[in-house]
Every structure is written in structure tokens, then in C-alpha cells.
Amino acid sequence: MAASEAGARFKKDTVNKLLRLHFKDEKTKVSADALQLMTEMLKVFVQEAAARAARQAQSEDVPTVDLEHLEKVLPQLLLDF
Amino acid sequence: MTLERLKAAVHYTAGCLCQEVAEDKEIEFSKQTIAAISDITFSQCEIFAKDLEMFARHAKRSTINTEDVKLLARRSQSLLKYITQKSEELASSNQKQKEKKKKKNEGESKGRSSEAQVQPMMADSEELDT
Numbered sequence: 001m002a003a004s005e006a007g008a009r010f011k012k013d014t015v016n017k018l019l020r021l022h023f024k025d026e027k028t029k030v031s032a033d034a035l036q037l038m039t040e041m042l043k044v045f046v047q048e049a050a051a052r053a054a055r056q057a058q059s060e061d062v063p064t065v066d067l068e069h070l071e072k073v074l075p076q077l078l079l080d081f
Numbered sequence: 082m083t084l085e086r087l088k089a090a091v092h093y094t095a096g097c098l099c100q101e102v103a104e105d106k107e108i109e110f111s112k113q114t115i116a117a118i119s120d121i122t123f124s125q126c127e128i129f130a131k132d133l134e135m136f137a138r139h140a141k142r143s144t145i146n147t148e149d150v151k152l153l154a155r156r157s158q159s160l161l162k163y164i165t166q167k168s169e170e171l172a173s174s175n176q177k178q179k180e181k182k183k184k185k186n187e188g189e190s191k192g193r194s195s196e197a198q199v200q201p202m203m204a205d206s207e208e209l210d211t
Contacts, residue, residue, distance in 0.1 A: 007097075007098075007101055008094055008097030008098045008100075008101060009094065010090075010091070010094050011090070011094075014087065014090045014091065014094075017087055018087060018091070018123070018126040018130070019126065019129065019130040019133065020130075021084075021087075021126070021127075021130065022126065022127045022130035022131055022134075023130055023134050024131075024134060025134065025138075025143070027143045028134050028137065028138075028143055028144075028145065029143060029144040029145065030133075030144070030145045031144055031145060031146045031147070033146065033147045033168070033171050033172070033175070034133075034145045034146050034147050034149060034150050036167075036171055037147055037150040037151075037164060037167055037168055037171070038129070038133075038150060040163075040164065040167050041129070041150065041153065041154065041164065042122060042125075042126070042129075043098065044160065044163065045122055045125060046094070046095045046098045046099070046118060046119075046122055047098055047101075047102060049118045049121065049122070050098060050099045050102040050103075050110065050118060051102050051106070053110075053114060053118075054102055054103070054106045054108050054110075055106075057108060058106070058108060063108065063109060064108070064109045064110070064111055065103075065108055065109065065110045065111060065114050066111045066113070066114055067111070067113050067114055067117055069114070070114050070117055070118065074121070078125075079156065080156055080157040080160065081125060081156065081157070081160070
């Protein structure tokens with residue numbers, strides 16, 4: 001089955017509902033493959049946010065990632081997505 | 082599902098993913114950071130959804146397909162590469178399943194071409210549920 005490596009992931013059902021929340025046209029649908037790709041996309045988004053914030057915290061030599069670290073990496077994160 | 086439950090679902094998965102990163106990098110995430118990451122993810126979905134819908138409409142479709150998702154990943158070279166690769170994996174695993182089905186159903190031909198698998202389908206037909 002596609003995308004079968006271990007680890008946490010978003011459910012397709014959740015992603016579908018998240019997207020539908022914001023469609024302007026009710027007729028808009030999402031193909032099964034596109035939905036699968038979107039779960040990947042969201043997973044990468046969270047992983048990137050976490051990894052970049054973690055790197056920021058490590059560069060400041062602290063053992064816990066806090067909001068300030070996330071805040072510092074947020075602008076570039078949002079430019080990349 | 083209510084909005085709250087949807088947010089909770091995002092928060093749960095975001096928490097699991099953060100935990101994976103935490104173990105990998107040997108660092109801890111504060112609760113507020115995880116909550117913020119999941120909030121940001123939730124809001125980012127609005128941008129994703131609106132972009133996807135417009136890309137599909139621009140192509141005169143009402144169904145969002147993998148090409149639209151690739152377009153969504155255009156801003157980062159490595160993200161685009163990753164998404165394109167995932168898309169190809171999906172396409173080839175669909176192809177294999179199709180061939181399996183074809184072998185099973187050999188004889189009762191339905192007169193469909195081999196690329197019929199690209200047909201868009203409603204998202205809730207969970208045929209490749211993972």
C-alpha cells in the first residue's frame with residue numbers, strides 16, 4: 001500500500017473534512033490520490049515546523065522547544081508552504 | 082464531526098509527529114509549542130484548501146487532483162520533489178492494483194482502457210485506506 005512507512009499521520013477523513021471546511025463551491029471534490037498527497041503535505045508541514053523550531057532551540061542551547069523558538073522560524077516556514 | 086473534534090484530531094496527530102521529532106533530535110517540546118504548531122497547521126489548511134480549489138477551477142475541473150497538489154508545493158524545491166515522488170509512488174501502486182484486478186476479472190471485460198484508474202473519485206471511497 002502506498003505511503004506505508006511507520007509513524008504518525010493524518011487520517012484521510014480528517015484531511016478531507018479540513019479541506020471541505022474552506023471550499024467556496026460545494027461541488028468541489030478531492031480525488032483519492034490528491035487526498036493521500038495532502039495527508040503527506042500536512043505531515044511534512046508539521047514535521048518541518050517541529051524540526052525547525054527544535055533546531056532553533058538547540059542553537060540556543062536549551063533542552064525544551066518553546067514558543068519563542070517556533071516564533072523565530074515561523075516566517076520562513078510560511079514562506080516555504 | 083464538529084469543528085472542535087476536527088481541531089482535536091489535528092492536535093493529536095501533530096502531537097504524535099512532534100514526539101517523533103523530539104525523539105529524533107533528543108529534545109523536548111513544550112505543550113504550548115505543540116498546541117501552536119497544531120493551530121498553525123489548522124489555519125494553513127484554509128490557504129491550502131482555497132489554493133487547491135482555485136487551481137482545479139483554473140483547469141476547469143471540479144475535482145482536485147494530484148497535479149493541483151503538486152502546484153501547491155511549488156514554493157519549495159525539495160517539497161515539490163518529495164510530493165512529486167509520492168505522487169508517482171501512488172500512481173504506480175494504483176497501476177499494480179489495477180493489474181491485479183484485471184487478472185482476477187479476466188474474461189468479464191468491462192471495456193475500459195488501462196489508464197482508467199486516473200478517474201477522479203469521491204474522497205470517501207476509501208479504497209486505499211491506510
